[in-house]
Amino acid sequence: MDELLHAEELPDAEKPVDIQSKDIQLQDVSFSYDKESGKQVLSHINLKIPEEKFTALVGPSGGGKSTIARLIARFWDVNDGKITIGGVDIRSMPLAQLADIVSFVTQDNFLFNCSIKENIRLGNPDATDEEVYAAAKAACCDEFIQKLDNGYDTMAGDAGNRLSGGEKQRISIARMILKNAPIVILDEATAFTDQENEEKIQQSIAALTKGKTLLVIAHRLSTIKNADQIIVLQNGQVENTGTHQQLLTGDALYRDMWEAHIGAQNWSAGSGKGGN
Numbered sequence: 001m002d003e004l005l006h007a008e009e010l011p012d013a014e015k016p017v018d019i020q021s022k023d024i025q026l027q028d029v030s031f032s033y034d035k036e037s038g039k040q041v042l043s044h045i046n047l048k049i050p051e052e053k054f055t056a057l058v059g060p061s062g063g064g065k066s067t068i069a070r071l072i073a074r075f076w077d078v079n080d081g082k083i084t085i086g087g088v089d090i091r092s093m094p095l096a097q098l099a100d101i102v103s104f105v106t107q108d109n110f111l112f113n114c115s116i117k118e119n120i121r122l123g124n125p126d127a128t129d130e131e132v133y134a135a136a137k138a139a140c141c142d143e144f145i146q147k148l149d150n151g152y153d154t155m156a157g158d159a160g161n162r163l164s165g166g167e168k169q170r171i172s173i174a175r176m177i178l179k180n181a182p183i184v185i186l187d188e189a190t191a192f193t194d195q196e197n198e199e200k201i202q203q204s205i206a207a208l209t210k211g212k213t214l215l216v217i218a219h220r221l222s223t224i225k226n227a228d229q230i231i232v233l234q235n236g237q238v239e240n241t242g243t244h245q246q247l248l249t250g251d252a253l254y255r256d257m258w259e260a261h262i263g264a265q266n267w268s269a270g271s272g273k274g275g276n
């Protein structure tokens with residue numbers, strides 16, 4: 001508690017900045033969660049996430065993928081280098097402006113202690129009930145919400161224990177859909193979901209993020225093989241960048257990951273369990 005209360009606040013800019021484009025760049029970014037121990041989580045990362053394109057971030061666990069997403073959303077500031085959106089350093093825009101243009105569905109989804117309907121509406125406080133229901137349908141949550149005792153009016157606190165990780169995540173996706181921000185970051189956003197729902201959500205996400213800057217972090221490579229650009233991250237460094245086909249032929253790590261993924265899929269299909 002004491003540590004939290006004494007934590008340094010992120011300096012916040014006052015005036016909104018004029019941002020012309022929605023491309024994201026990391027320039028020579030280094031970061032460690034704990035400056036004292038000095039364990040470098042990202043070292044000298046350079047990457048471009050082009051505007052209105054689908055970029056995927058893949059790589060072994062612990063490589064720093066979620067850290068990159070959190071730094072773009074400015075949960076922390078970089079130690080070295082800079083992150084820009086439309087050429088503007090994100091530290092020079094107010095946090096509120098950044099929050100308006102970036103929609104971030106995290107690995108650990110959080111529901112607030114209000115009704116399910118209000119939890120979705122947080123994406124856009126001006127949304128009508130009809131818009132909330134439409135977003136819920138697009139994120140494949142309408143069905144399970146209808147089954148709750150009080151449907152959309154069920155308190156998230158009461159329902160929280162009964163909702164699966166995948167269901168909570170789909171509520172976060174509905175919130176993201178309603179928010180309709182120009183930059184969308186999905187961190188393992190469908191990781192807990194079964195295959196049938198995953199395909200439906202993938203289709204919704206693809207349709208709803210057309211024309212947006214989309215960054216998807218995924219372990220299940222089949223969900224990102226159509227990305228315009230795939231960035232392979234390992235041990236805090238960019239190991240390679242390319243399309244699925246380019247990386248399959250040109251990157252041993254990616255090819256191994258792909259083969260392991262396809263192997264796991266075949267195994268689960270063969271064992272009669274749902275695919276993963």
Ligand SMILES: Nc1ncnc2c1ncn2[C@@H]1O[C@H](COP(=O)(O)OP(=O)(O)OP(=O)(O)O)[C@@H](O)[C@H]1O
Nearest residue numbers: 033034041059060061062063064065066067068107
């Ligand atoms: N809040 C934190 N405080 C301290 N260290 C952290 C924190 N979050 C992550 N780390 C460390 O930073 C490194 C990178 O973690 P990160 O979560 O970015 O990896 P990742 O690529 O997203 O992994 P995964 O695929 O398992 O989600 C790991 O060594 C992790 O232990």
Ligand SMILES: [Mg+2]
Nearest residue numbers: 065066067107
């Ligand atoms: Mg992660």
